[in-house]
Amino acid sequence: MARAYNFSAGPATLPEPVLRQAQAEMLDWNGVGASIVELSHRGAEFMDVAAQAEADLRRLLSVPDDYAVLFLAGGATTQQALLALNFAAPGQVADYVVTGHWGRTAIRQVEPYVRVHVAADGGPGGFRDIPPRDTWSLSADAAYVHITANETIHGVEFRDTPEVGAAPLFADFSSSIASEPVDVSRYGLIYAGAQKNLGPVGISVVIVRRELLQREGQPRADIFTYASHAARDSMLNTPPTWNWYLLGLTVKWMLDEGGVEEFARRNAAKAGLVYGAIDASGGFYRNEVAPAVRSRMNIPFFLSDETLTARFVAESKAAGLLALKGHKAVGGLRASLYNAMPVAGAQALVDFMHDFQQRHG
Amino acid sequence: MARAYNFSAGPATLPEPVLRQAQAEMLDWNGVGASIVELSHRGAEFMDVAAQAEADLRRLLSVPDDYAVLFLAGGATTQQALLALNFAAPGQVADYVVTGHWGRTAIRQVEPYVRVHVAADGGPGGFRDIPPRDTWSLSADAAYVHITANETIHGVEFRDTPEVGAAPLFADFSSSIASEPVDVSRYGLIYAGAQKNLGPVGISVVIVRRELLQREGQPRADIFTYASHAARDSMLNTPPTWNWYLLGLTVKWMLDEGGVEEFARRNAAKAGLVYGAIDASGGFYRNEVAPAVRSRMNIPFFLSDETLTARFVAESKAAGLLALKGHKAVGGLRASLYNAMPVAGAQALVDFMHDFQQRHG
Structure with a gap:
């Protein structure tokens, strides 16, 4: 098709x-006579591809020079474990602000290594809002404070960078990196699986203030050491070269399209279309997230008549709108609107939603 | 070109x-309207691709049913660290047989976690031979015995599976998996980065006897736990889907071509051509590895006149023979002859070697 x-x-x-x-x-x-996926990571050809991807990503995100940018195998979950190993002493307290499913996952990865302090938890409110900053109970001696910038399943998003005092702020930006301008200098570390806004699955990006790499952390293998990866330009071992290459192409495309300012505009337009359709549906569709923290990237929504959900998924798929089924943890429907989704895609979804409501409302 | x-x-x-x-x-x-790299790992489409790749790999390698097969992000180095975390108690002894560069790397990853005992070391002999089995000093209480089935840099290869007694045998098969029939039941665990014989970079395969997954190991994040990956069919987190897909296509191709018996025949023919050319060159080319353990996969070789090495690399590249420069750790030249290299490729190399010798000998 x-x-x-x-x-x-x-x-x-x-x-x-x-x-x-x-x-x-x-x-x-x-013209080298081989695919990029067949070339040695140590050869001049791939080294150029890798370096260009880093330079372009630094430009796209306005990464300050005193931050290292790492390209690492695997997803965000592995990075979640490495945060504790690299930046916290054994058993040191680390503060976590939980605003959805992925905040909880982040905690599970570090429980063997640190004393987790949940500084704020949106769970009692069903993750429909982000606890106000003045209700957070931050520790005096935390190794770091961790937030999830955007929660893919619950659809809540920090719309501002919280001030957290002396401890460095670490943020999982897997699902909203490069979706709008962000002041990287407000963070000690930003990490993201690439498979949402940066391109392909199978590679993660870690942006970390270099001085933090001097922390001793705790006993760990060299392959788990960010400082070792940084010292070897993310070629401590064979990196996922094809994924890195595709990430580079995607970043280049974002720069060519106008950079994060342009994508902020498009993403606001797309989210405005879909939330607008939900809010104007007279309750046929509903999204339960507090408007001030509604995610621009992932919009979970529900039909007032839940027996229609499977039909919505089947009919939208037949209409060329894929993967609108909600995550099993919350059910319902979900539309993800990352950078590569054009405004026309959001418009097509909204048109389908209107049509579906007319037929079934 | x-x-x-x-x-x-x-x-x-x-x-x-x-x-x-x-x-x-x-x-x-x-025909789904999207690339495989854009599809959810939780969707029926990719789940089928993943399951088929596992079924085909099990068939290709004759993996017994009491072994789990995991498809994991990252390379072999990460698995080297995870061996200790999953299968050894903190500080327990683990035996390592070192037959080249990668055996040393494997040790470096586990030093924070176990008491490494080097049961045999080819280093004093320049890694030109594998220490005979009867000279190994195995520990009575080792968590496991680790070998590197094929050393990519030094070009030595175990031609038989060593008998190691009660401790399970763990083997890095990154550069020789699927190159010939192997009796998996002789091993407790086999691991391999895929980027040599199994397809693309960015994914590793771990084949492990299921009963070993019950070992407690030592404190670690859930994402570092093989049993958790096994329980979730390697979808504990988002796996490198595109890499898994390409691995599946490669395994399918190997089955269609005749399986590991056929590749054993081709690989013997290719290695025979290149070693034959070296040995018949009257010293113009030389390989220093003991013939009984010469690798069929990676052939490091040297020119008697080392000032000609750069010219060999440049002229061979111009002739359409890529990446023949040796690893920086040993210098010289190296030809890797994995399953996807046709016999005609080895013949083209040998023809070039003859021609080069005639012009410069």
Whole structure:
């Protein structure tokens, strides 16, 4: 079939020009007689690709020079474990602000290593809001404070960077990195699986203030040491080269399209369309998140008549709108609107929602 | 240019039919309207791809039912660290047989976790031979015995599975998995980065006897726990889906070509060609590894006149023979002859070697 609009929460839709370039180069990258996926990571060709991707990502996100940018195998969950190993002494307290499913996952990874202090928890409110900053109970001696910038399943998003005092702020930006301008200098560390806004699955980005790399952390293998990866330009071992290459193409595309300011505009427009349709549906559709923290990236929503949910999923799929089924943890429906989703895709979804309501409302 | 013969040690050459299929499906996999790299790992489409890859790999390698097969992000180095975390008590002794560079790397990853006992070390002999089994000093109470089945840099390979008594035998098969029949039941665990014989970079395979997953190991994050990955069919978190898909295509290709028996035949033929050319060169080329343990996968070799090495690399590249420069740790030249390298590629190399010798000998 023709390319559909794919609302998957991740792995997620990629820009078609990026896929077309990867397709064209699949058997022969840049005339070298081999695919990029077949080239040594130590060769001049891939080293150039890797360095360009880093330079472009630094430009896209306005990363200050005193921050290292790492490209690492695996997803955000692995980074969650490495935060404690690299930056907290054994048993030291670490503060976690839990605003959804992924905040809880982050805690589970570090429980063997640190004393977790939940400084705030949106769980009692069903994760429909972010606890106000003045209610947080931050520790005096925390190794770091961890937040989840955007919660993919519950659909809540920090719209401002919280002030947390002396401890460095660590943030899981997996599902909202590069979706709008962010002041990186407000964070000690930002990490993100790439498979939502930065391109392909199978690679993560860690942006970390270099001085933090001097922390001793706790006993760990060299492969788990961010400072070792930083010292070797993320080539401590064989990195996921093809994924890195595709990330580079995606970042280049974002720069060419106008950078994060332009994507902030598009993302606001897309989210405005879908929330607008939900709020104007007279209760046929509903989203339960407090408007001030509604995610622009992931919009979970529900039909007032839940027996229609499966029909919505089937009919939208037939109409070329993929992966609108909600996460099993909350049910219902979900539309993910990452950078590679065009405004026309959000409009197509809204048109379908109107049509579905007319037929079933 | 046309497709060259690529002798890279990894990431390495892939079968052209696999690349062509990935190319054809890049924008639309199986008519679903999206690329496989854009599909959710939790969706029926990718779950089928993943399950088929596992079934095919089990068939290719004749994996017994009481072994789990895991598909994990990252490379072999991460697995090296996880061996100790999952299977050894804190500070327990683990035996390592060191036959080259990668055996040393494996030790470095576990030193924070176990008491490493080097049961045998080929280092004093320059890694030109594998210490005979009857000289190994195995511990009575080792958590496991670790070997490197094939050393990519030094070019030595176990041609038989050593008998090690009661402790389970763990083996790094990164550069020789699926290159010939192996009796998996002789091993407690086999691990391999995929980027040599199994397909793309960015994913590793771990084949482990299920009963070993019950070992307590030592404190670690859930994401570092093999039993958790096994319980969730390697979908504990978002796996590197595209890499898994390409691995599946590669395994399918190997089955279609005749399986490991056929590749054992081809690999013996390829290695025979190149070693034959070296040995018949009257000293113009030399390989210093004891013939009985010469690697079929990676052939490091040297010119008697080392000032000609750079010229050999440049001229061979111009002739469409890529990545023949040796690893910096040993210098010289190296030809890697993984499953996807056709016999015609080895013949082309040998023809070039003859020609080069005639011009410079």
